[in-house]
Amino acid sequence: xxxxxxxxxxxxxxxxxxxxxxxxxxxxxxxxxxxxxxxxxxxxxxxxxxxxxxxxxxxxxxxxxxxxxxxxxxxxxxxxxxxxxxxxxxxxxxxxxxxxxxxxxxxxxxxxxxxxxxxxxxxxxxxxxxxxxxxxxxxxxxxxxxxxxxxxxxxxxxxxxxxxxxxxxxxxxxxxxxxxxxxxxxxxxxxxxxxxxxxxxxxxxxxxxxxxxxxxxxxxxxxxxxxxxxxxxxxxxxxxxxxxxxxxxxxxxxxxxxxxxxxxxxxxxxxxxxxxxxxxxxxxxxxxxxxxxxxxxxxxxxxxxxxxxxxxxxxxxxxxxxxx
Amino acid sequence: xxxxxxxxxxxxxxxxxxxxxxxxxxxxxxxxxxxxxxxxxxxxxxxxxxxxxxxxxxxxxxxxxxxxxxxxxxxxxxxxxxxxxxxxxxxxxxxxxxxxxxxxxxxxxxxxxxxxxxxxxxxxxxxxxxxxxxxxxxxxxxxxxxxxxxxxxxxxxxxxxxxxxxxxxxxxxxxxxxxxxxxxxxxxxxxxxxxxxxxxxxxxxxxxxxxxxxxxxxxxxxxxxxxxxxxxxxxxxxxxxxxxxxxxxxxxxxxxxxxxxxxxxxxxxxxxxxxxxxxxxxxx
Amino acid sequence: xxxxxxxxxxxxxxxxxxxxxxxxxxxxxxxxxxxxxxxxxxxxxxxxxxxxxxxxxxxxxxxxxxxxxxxxxxxxxxxxxxxxxxxxxxxxxxxxxxxxxxxxxxxxxxxxxxxxxxxxxxxxxxxxxxxxxxxxxxxxxxxxxxxxxxxxxxxxxxxxxxxxxxxxxxxxxxxxxxxxxxxxxxxxxxxxxxxxxxxxxxxxxxxxxxxxxxxxxxxxxxxxxxxxxxxxxxxxxxxxxxxxxxxxxxxxxxxxxxxxxxxxxxxxxxxxxxxxxxxxxxxxxxxxxxxxxxxxxxxxxxxxxxxxxxxxxxxxxxxxxxxxxxxxxxxxxxxx
Numbered sequence: 013x014x015x016x017x018x019x020x021x022x023x024x025x026x027x028x029x030x031x032x033x034x035x036x037x038x039x040x041x042x043x044x045x046x047x048x049x050x051x052x053x054x055x056x057x058x059x060x061x062x063x064x065x066x067x068x069x070x071x072x073x074x075x076x077x078x079x080x081x082x083x084x085x086x087x088x089x090x091x092x093x094x095x096x097x098x099x100x101x102x103x104x105x106x107x108x109x110x111x112x113x114x115x116x117x118x119x120x121x122x123x124x125x126x127x128x129x130x131x132x133x134x135x136x137x138x139x140x141x142x143x144x145x146x147x148x149x150x151x152x153x154x155x156x157x158x159x160x161x162x163x164x165x166x167x168x169x170x171x172x173x174x175x176x177x178x179x180x181x182x183x184x185x186x187x188x189x190x191x192x193x194x195x196x197x198x199x200x201x202x203x204x205x206x207x208x209x210x211x212x213x214x215x216x217x218x219x220x221x222x223x224x225x226x227x228x229x230x231x232x233x234x235x236x237x238x239x240x241x242x243x244x245x246x247x248x249x250x251x252x253x254x255x256x257x258x259x260x261x262x263x264x265x266x267x268x269x270x271x272x273x274x275x276x277x278x279x280x281x282x283x284x285x286x287x288x289x290x291x292x293x294x295x296x297x298x299x300x301x302x303x304x305x306x307x308x309x310x311x312x313x314x315x316x317x318x319x320x321x322x323x324x325x326x327x328x329x330x331x332x333x334x335x336x
Numbered sequence: 337x338x339x340x341x342x343x344x345x346x347x348x349x350x351x352x353x354x355x356x357x358x359x360x361x362x363x364x365x366x367x368x369x370x371x372x373x374x375x376x377x378x379x380x381x382x383x384x385x386x387x388x389x390x391x392x393x394x395x396x397x398x399x400x401x402x403x404x405x406x407x408x409x410x411x412x413x414x415x416x417x418x419x420x421x422x423x424x425x426x427x428x429x430x431x432x433x434x435x436x437x438x439x440x441x442x443x444x445x446x447x448x449x450x451x452x453x454x455x456x457x458x459x460x461x462x463x464x465x466x467x468x469x470x471x472x473x474x475x476x477x478x479x480x481x482x483x484x485x486x487x488x489x490x491x492x493x494x495x496x497x498x499x500x501x502x503x504x505x506x507x508x509x510x511x512x513x514x515x516x517x518x519x520x521x522x523x524x525x526x527x528x529x530x531x532x533x534x535x536x537x538x539x540x541x542x543x544x545x546x547x548x549x550x551x552x553x554x555x556x557x558x559x560x561x562x563x564x565x566x567x568x569x570x571x572x573x574x575x576x577x578x579x580x581x582x583x584x585x586x587x588x589x590x591x592x593x594x595x596x597x598x599x600x601x602x603x604x605x606x607x608x609x610x611x612x613x614x615x616x617x618x619x620x
Numbered sequence: 621x622x623x624x625x626x627x628x629x630x631x632x633x634x635x636x637x638x639x640x641x642x643x644x645x646x647x648x649x650x651x652x653x654x655x656x657x658x659x660x661x662x663x664x665x666x667x668x669x670x671x672x673x674x675x676x677x678x679x680x681x682x683x684x685x686x687x688x689x690x691x692x693x694x695x696x697x698x699x700x701x702x703x704x705x706x707x708x709x710x711x712x713x714x715x716x717x718x719x720x721x722x723x724x725x726x727x728x729x730x731x732x733x734x735x736x737x738x739x740x741x742x743x744x745x746x747x748x749x750x751x752x753x754x755x756x757x758x759x760x761x762x763x764x765x766x767x768x769x770x771x772x773x774x775x776x777x778x779x780x781x782x783x784x785x786x787x788x789x790x791x792x793x794x795x796x797x798x799x800x801x802x803x804x805x806x807x808x809x810x811x812x813x814x815x816x817x818x819x820x821x822x823x824x825x826x827x828x829x830x831x832x833x834x835x836x837x838x839x840x841x842x843x844x845x846x847x848x849x850x851x852x853x854x855x856x857x858x859x860x861x862x863x864x865x866x867x868x869x870x871x872x873x874x875x876x877x878x879x880x881x882x883x884x885x886x887x888x889x890x891x892x893x894x895x896x897x898x899x900x901x902x903x904x905x906x907x908x909x910x911x912x913x914x915x916x917x918x919x920x921x922x923x924x925x926x927x928x929x930x931x932x933x934x935x936x937x938x939x940x941x942x943x944x945x946x947x948x949x950x951x952x953x954x955x956x
Contacts, residue, residue, distance in 0.1 A: 056814045056815055056816060168902050170902065198674040198675055198841065199674065199843070199882065199885055200881070200882065200898060200899060201902075203887075203896040206896065210895055211895075225814070225815060227815070228844075228887035228888065228892075229887055231887070231889065231892045232887040232892045232893060233893075251892075255889075265816075266815070266816055269815070269819045270815055270816075270819070271818065271842075271847060271848040271849075272844050272847075272888065273844050273871065273883075273888045275848065279823070280822070280823070280848060282816060282819045282820035507725055507728040507729035508728065508729050510689075510729070511721070511742075511792075511795075512742065512746075513689060514687050514716070514720075514721045515720075515742065515746050516712070516713050516715075516717075516746060516747070517742075517746050518746075521745075521746060525731070529731075529733050530732075
């Protein structure tokens, strides 16, 4: 067990500039990731999870900036690296897979060629060895190696996503950040991709930050999860703990509002109201307007994270309502 | 709050657009108030000055080869040039929008046929075509307007067609169809209102083109002598050998006015482009 | 015995794969994209039937065909004892008041320049032009109230971009109610909504069904949803229904190999963390449907017969139909 932590995020905040004002999209989120672990960052659209991912990868859009925080990865704070050091880091130590990956392939180049270029340019491999590696990767992702000579339009959506995964792992990074990488894919293809992820995790001890809005996928592939709401982490812990014994009102209500294959005939209950928009975030707990347990005390300060069980914590003032 | 909103919209229209609009309003003002602004009536042949005189106190821009006051000619010329510009644009937008709508909405063989015709008009060089047609039909205001209007609708048709095709795929059109709406209902209520902003923005540029084309026709001598546009003034200037006589007060003003007119419409066009397509707006 | 409201028999929607002037291609063999290929089922009054399928299954094309919106549709769709596809234009107009559609993308399904009132009253402007202003207002307001957008006065002058996703879908649902239909076809009605909002709309639909005596035909890819809201499920593949039956039966005890494979890969608490058994290959393109049973190339149970002959749809137990050679009708009556 190493003393030096593998990866953690501490008090990361990201803000957007709209007009003359800055609005915070991510407020002081903190979590850690152990080597070989799959960590889920979950939440509905607008909760800030994708923004956080972009911040970690230092790929924020022009009008967004990191206001504070640390992203510690293998002995260094990524946020302090310069462009050259970042370029070294990307693909080699840390790689990202997006939802938009489906359209990120160059349509006029053969698919294998595109992966080859990463290998020859970054690793200085010669073409022959690089091509062998490409074919190896194709076998790994479950596509016949001969298909590496085809063009992107000859692949289906699911296959293109798998090719993007191959590209992400071709330089053997130890950390993959996957942002909504199965959305817009059919459930069968989704299962295929999930299987592949699990394979890669086992074979290469690959660590992964898995960002998704679909809680069933999170519980399928992740070891631990952090639930986000309005830019903050409201609950985190082992996946089974968080989903079977949720402590935060939002998480509790969310789980009761999701159709699942297991449910009985009980009626599902929607969460009243809507999540706050970026400009509406104010002091106090951001879930208060929709929370059945909240009171005035919750509107003064942001609730701190409270430990409920080892490794399982939630940010709520009314945690004690649970200890019955 | 309304005033704030108006101001922010105006601020969004870029500086270029503001200048263009001011210029345009000035030109329209000149055209409308011509009788009040011009010291003489250039069509009154009884009130003539010395021929080919340079600028002086009585004739601020001098006189032409008949003795007409050029300053007044230029002011009244605004009427003709702008009138022609707007009329041609109106006809061409009308034809172009109908062709574009029919083509884009109905598709199929109608689209094929209309598009081939449109392609024809795009490919044929405009100026020679317009010149030859006017020469054959005989120079008159009516002919000029008709010919230009009928020959420059192709660009508009293309733009409208693409926009119509993209609108047709929107789910609100699907919804109207599923409700059993007639084609007329769909076009009138869903396609046209969403196409109009584009038409509007396009109009401005078509007017600029019309003014330019008319100026060229007139300059080459095919304009209507009873309605003197800036292009015609230039024509008369050349025909009267103003170049040889170095009568720059005769040659320069009409050219400048034509440039200003086309420029003002074009700059307005850019402004509308930014307002209508938010993606083009600069980040503030 | 419930009344069959909507009877579909051997529906085909075949698109010609040829483009351009057909004059010059007379000698080339006709190629068709068979989006819907031999679809047959009954829809009973008052029920919610979910048509489930992956992309390429033809479910969206089928939904459009049910509304008589596809020129290429052939076959029989009977509604109120009339074949919609063979009927007159007047018949189809009448149909458009009785069958309404809910669209997938609530934002795209609204004209961004129209107010909520205009959007909801559009069906009335098409079919009931002679209504007085007051009557029209009353009908629109009642529809807005029924979908929970109260008070209606607050919403009538707003524009689509001012509303949330859930509210927009409610507006569209209100739009389907103003003509007092009997059947509503919903094409992925909640797929564009956030997880926590889906159930709001689903509950609303269930409420409305009771309140206004509606029948629903819901097209979706989300199996978990169907468990919550559907009475019966039909599973579509390459343009045909492979299995149809009561929702819980189909989901808990699927009979067709495709249904079984599909249901097994949906992530649940039970199979969390484990690798799923995935079907080999991908769905073939509808222009190239496999001969024999269309599922045979990917079927773990395919036999020689499956390769050459298309199966019949058999009633395995009462109300459960399966399109497969290898599933035989059960003689004993089991508790389904």
